[in-house]
Amino acid sequence: MSNSTDDLLPVGLSDRLPEEAAIATRVMRAALQAMDAHGYDRVRPPLIEFEKSMAERMDGVSPRRMFRFVDPGSLRTLALRSDMTVQVGRIAATSLAGAPRPLRLCYAGEVATITADQLDPSRQRLQIGAELIGADSAAAAAEMVELAIESLKAAGAIGISVDFTLPDLVDTLSAQTMPLDETQIEAVRRELDTKDAGGLKAAGGDAYLPLLYATGDFSDSIARLAELDAGGALASRIEGLKTIASRVGGSARVTLDPTERHGFEYQSWFGFTIYAQGVRGALGRGGTYTIGGSDEAATGFSLYVDRLVDALDSDSQRDTLFLPVGHDRAAAAALRANGWRTVAALSGEDDAGALGCTHVLSDEQPKPL
Amino acid sequence: MSNSTDDLLPVGLSDRLPEEAAIATRVMRAALQAMDAHGYDRVRPPLIEFEKSMAERMDGVSPRRMFRFVDPGSLRTLALRSDMTVQVGRIAATSLAGAPRPLRLCYAGEVATITADQLDPSRQRLQIGAELIGADSAAAAAEMVELAIESLKAAGAIGISVDFTLPDLVDTLSAQTMPLDETQIEAVRRELDTKDAGGLKAAGGDAYLPLLYATGDFSDSIARLAELDAGGALASRIEGLKTIASRVGGSARVTLDPTERHGFEYQSWFGFTIYAQGVRGALGRGGTYTIGGSDEAATGFSLYVDRLVDALDSDSQRDTLFLPVGHDRAAAAALRANGWRTVAALSGEDDAGALGCTHVLSDEQPKPL
Incomplete structure (x- = not known):
C-alpha cells in the first residue's frame, strides 16, 4: 500500500493503487467463482445497518468495535458493518426464511472497525465468505473447509494449512466425564487458552492437562485426544473431525489444537483457522454456529484476504x-x-x-x- | 429490492438478494471491463476518509450529506464516502501525482449519503466511473462520453441518450458579449434553471431569452445556439460540442440543453447526462472539471447503476x-x-x-x- 498518502488518510485506511487493486479484484473474483461453482448464491447487504440489529446478532462479540453514528432521519444509532456474516445471518432469518434448506449464500465486501487488531493496524478489510445455513453436521463442516481451501487456492494462495479446534470442548467434557464447578470452568478455559500447565493444575483442571498435548499434526493429535476421552464424551466430535480431515487431507496440511478458542467465541462444536505459505497470520476462520436472533444451525467461514493481496505478485505487464x-x-x-x-x-x-x-x-x- | 426487511434496515438501505445481487455484479463487471479495455486502471480507495479532506475536495458541494463520526483514535471527524470521484481526485493529486498524463483511472464501489434525493429514497448507491486526468479538451470529453455509453451498453442498457450542457455558459457570455452585473448573473442563472422566460426578462436577462429555445435534438439546437452567439464568445465551445456529438452520434441519441446546471455545480465548459430506455431518471453524469485541491484539468463521469440493476432481467435459470x-x-x-x-x-x-x-x-x- 502507498505510504505517500499516510498524511491524507486516517490510520489503518489506505488506497489500493492500480497494481494492488487489480490483484484484489482478481482474488475476490476467483474466490467468488469457486463459491458459485459449489452452488453458493451471492447476496449484497448494505454498508450500514441499525446498530441494535447488528449487535444483537453478534452474540455480544465486539459490537464496540463498530463505527457508530446517529441517523439524522430516524435519530436511531446506525453502524458501519464490521462483519458481513451477521448480515447474511439476518438475511437467512428474514428475507430468505422461507428458502429451502440447506441454504448456500456467499458474500464479498469491505468491512470496517474502529479499533484495529493489535497485530494489524488496518481498520478496513476485504471480507469474503460463505454460509451453509440449516446444517452443522460433519458433512456440512467438510464442505465448508474444502470450499475455503478451494477458494483460497483459486485466489492464488499456496501451501495452505488448516487448524481444527473444538470450541465447546470444556463445556462438553465438564458436563460429562471431567466435571468442574462453575468457577472452575472459566479458569480452566483461561489456562487452556494460555496453555499454562501450572495454572491449569492450580485451577483444579488436572484432568484437562493431557489436552495441552493433543496438539499438532492431525493424525497424531486426534489419536491422543481419543485416548484422553475415556468416557466417550467426545466420540461424536472425534468422528466428525476425522470425517472432515479425510475430506481435506489431500489438499491442505491439517493440524489440531482442540483447546484453541481465540476467534471462536460464537462457534459450537467445530472451528477451523486457515493459513497460507508466505502470508503472515490467519487468512480466515470458520466453523459451526447458531445464527444469532434465530435458532438455526449453520456452518460458515470468512476469509480476510488483504494480506494475501499484499503477498501476491501482480500480473506481468499487459500488452x-x-x-x-x-x-x-x-x-x-x-x-x-x-x-x-x-x-x-x-x-x-x-x-x-x-x-x-x-x-x-x-x-x-x-x-x- | 426486498420489502420484507424494511423493518430491519434503516430507510433507504436494502439487501440485494441473490437474483438482484447477480445482476449488480454482472453490471459492475461489464462496465469495469469496458473501462479496462480503454486503458483505465481501477483504484480502490477506502470507505472512510477524514471529513475535512473529502469536503475540501468537493468544492463545497454537499459535504453535509456525508455520514460523519468522530475517530476514537485521532479524535478527528471522519466521513463515510459519498462520492468516489473526490477520492480518485485525491489519489491523482497525491500518490499518482508523478504518473504520466493523461492518467486514466476507474473505480466502482458503494457510496452512502445521509439525505436521500427527493426522487430517490436510497441512501446507498453503487457508483461506477472513470476519470481522465490531465485533459479537458473536446477529444478528452468525446472519449469520456463514448466510454460512458459503451460501459452502459456492455452492462445491458439499451436506448441510450445523452444530453449535453455548457455549465459555465452564463459566466462565459456575461464576461464577453452579453454583459450582466454581479447581482444579475445569479438571477439569470436561476431563471434559466427554471426555464422561466418571464423571470428571465424581469432579471434583466432579455438577451439570454433565446437560450431557452436552443434545447432539444442536438443538430437543431446547436445551430440555434450558434445563431445566438453573434459575438463568437461560444465559438470554441460550440466546436467542442460538435466534435463530441460527431463521435457519439452513431451510438446514442444526442440532445442539447445548454443552460442545464443541476448536477453540474463543479463542471467547467462541458457537462453531460446519460439516460437509458426503461430506466427512470439519469443513469449518470460527467464533464470537464478542475480537481479540487490541485489545479489539474480533468474529464470524468459517474454512473449510478442501481436503477439499471432494478430494470434488468436476471439470467434465466442456470443449470x-x-x-x-x-x-x-x-x-x-x-x-x-x-x-x-x-x-x-x-x-x-x-x-x-x-x-x-x-x-x-x-x-x-x-x-x-
Missing part, C-alpha cells in the same frame, strides 16, 4: 495498444473485442511509451513499440 | 447439478472445471428439485431431472 490521433476507430474497436487493451491519443503530444503502451496501431494492425 | 451422497468427487470436480455449478447433498434428505437443481449426477454424468 497495451497505443492508438494515434486519427486512427481507424472501427479497427480499434475490433481489436478491443479480440481482447486488446487500448490507449487513445488525445493529441499529438501523447507519448505511447510514457503511457505504458507496448504496441502501436499502424495500418490497422498492432506493431510492437 | 445446476445435484451431487447425491457418496458421489464421485473427482467426477464432480471435473464437471465444475468444465463450467458446471454443483450442489452437494449433505444427507439423504436433501432434495435436488427443492434446492433448484436441474440435473443430477448419475454414473459420473449429468442427467436432466
Whole structure:
C-alpha cells in the first residue's frame, strides 16, 4: 500500500493503487467463482445497518468495535458493518426464511472497525465468505473447509494449512466425564487458552492437562485426544473431525489444537483457522454456529484476504495498444473485442511509451513499440 | 429490492438478494471491463476518509450529506464516502501525482449519503466511473462520453441518450458579449434553471431569452445556439460540442440543453447526462472539471447503476447439478472445471428439485431431472 498518502488518510485506511487493486479484484473474483461453482448464491447487504440489529446478532462479540453514528432521519444509532456474516445471518432469518434448506449464500465486501487488531493496524478489510445455513453436521463442516481451501487456492494462495479446534470442548467434557464447578470452568478455559500447565493444575483442571498435548499434526493429535476421552464424551466430535480431515487431507496440511478458542467465541462444536505459505497470520476462520436472533444451525467461514493481496505478485505487464490521433476507430474497436487493451491519443503530444503502451496501431494492425 | 426487511434496515438501505445481487455484479463487471479495455486502471480507495479532506475536495458541494463520526483514535471527524470521484481526485493529486498524463483511472464501489434525493429514497448507491486526468479538451470529453455509453451498453442498457450542457455558459457570455452585473448573473442563472422566460426578462436577462429555445435534438439546437452567439464568445465551445456529438452520434441519441446546471455545480465548459430506455431518471453524469485541491484539468463521469440493476432481467435459470451422497468427487470436480455449478447433498434428505437443481449426477454424468 502507498505510504505517500499516510498524511491524507486516517490510520489503518489506505488506497489500493492500480497494481494492488487489480490483484484484489482478481482474488475476490476467483474466490467468488469457486463459491458459485459449489452452488453458493451471492447476496449484497448494505454498508450500514441499525446498530441494535447488528449487535444483537453478534452474540455480544465486539459490537464496540463498530463505527457508530446517529441517523439524522430516524435519530436511531446506525453502524458501519464490521462483519458481513451477521448480515447474511439476518438475511437467512428474514428475507430468505422461507428458502429451502440447506441454504448456500456467499458474500464479498469491505468491512470496517474502529479499533484495529493489535497485530494489524488496518481498520478496513476485504471480507469474503460463505454460509451453509440449516446444517452443522460433519458433512456440512467438510464442505465448508474444502470450499475455503478451494477458494483460497483459486485466489492464488499456496501451501495452505488448516487448524481444527473444538470450541465447546470444556463445556462438553465438564458436563460429562471431567466435571468442574462453575468457577472452575472459566479458569480452566483461561489456562487452556494460555496453555499454562501450572495454572491449569492450580485451577483444579488436572484432568484437562493431557489436552495441552493433543496438539499438532492431525493424525497424531486426534489419536491422543481419543485416548484422553475415556468416557466417550467426545466420540461424536472425534468422528466428525476425522470425517472432515479425510475430506481435506489431500489438499491442505491439517493440524489440531482442540483447546484453541481465540476467534471462536460464537462457534459450537467445530472451528477451523486457515493459513497460507508466505502470508503472515490467519487468512480466515470458520466453523459451526447458531445464527444469532434465530435458532438455526449453520456452518460458515470468512476469509480476510488483504494480506494475501499484499503477498501476491501482480500480473506481468499487459500488452497495451497505443492508438494515434486519427486512427481507424472501427479497427480499434475490433481489436478491443479480440481482447486488446487500448490507449487513445488525445493529441499529438501523447507519448505511447510514457503511457505504458507496448504496441502501436499502424495500418490497422498492432506493431510492437 | 426486498420489502420484507424494511423493518430491519434503516430507510433507504436494502439487501440485494441473490437474483438482484447477480445482476449488480454482472453490471459492475461489464462496465469495469469496458473501462479496462480503454486503458483505465481501477483504484480502490477506502470507505472512510477524514471529513475535512473529502469536503475540501468537493468544492463545497454537499459535504453535509456525508455520514460523519468522530475517530476514537485521532479524535478527528471522519466521513463515510459519498462520492468516489473526490477520492480518485485525491489519489491523482497525491500518490499518482508523478504518473504520466493523461492518467486514466476507474473505480466502482458503494457510496452512502445521509439525505436521500427527493426522487430517490436510497441512501446507498453503487457508483461506477472513470476519470481522465490531465485533459479537458473536446477529444478528452468525446472519449469520456463514448466510454460512458459503451460501459452502459456492455452492462445491458439499451436506448441510450445523452444530453449535453455548457455549465459555465452564463459566466462565459456575461464576461464577453452579453454583459450582466454581479447581482444579475445569479438571477439569470436561476431563471434559466427554471426555464422561466418571464423571470428571465424581469432579471434583466432579455438577451439570454433565446437560450431557452436552443434545447432539444442536438443538430437543431446547436445551430440555434450558434445563431445566438453573434459575438463568437461560444465559438470554441460550440466546436467542442460538435466534435463530441460527431463521435457519439452513431451510438446514442444526442440532445442539447445548454443552460442545464443541476448536477453540474463543479463542471467547467462541458457537462453531460446519460439516460437509458426503461430506466427512470439519469443513469449518470460527467464533464470537464478542475480537481479540487490541485489545479489539474480533468474529464470524468459517474454512473449510478442501481436503477439499471432494478430494470434488468436476471439470467434465466442456470443449470445446476445435484451431487447425491457418496458421489464421485473427482467426477464432480471435473464437471465444475468444465463450467458446471454443483450442489452437494449433505444427507439423504436433501432434495435436488427443492434446492433448484436441474440435473443430477448419475454414473459420473449429468442427467436432466
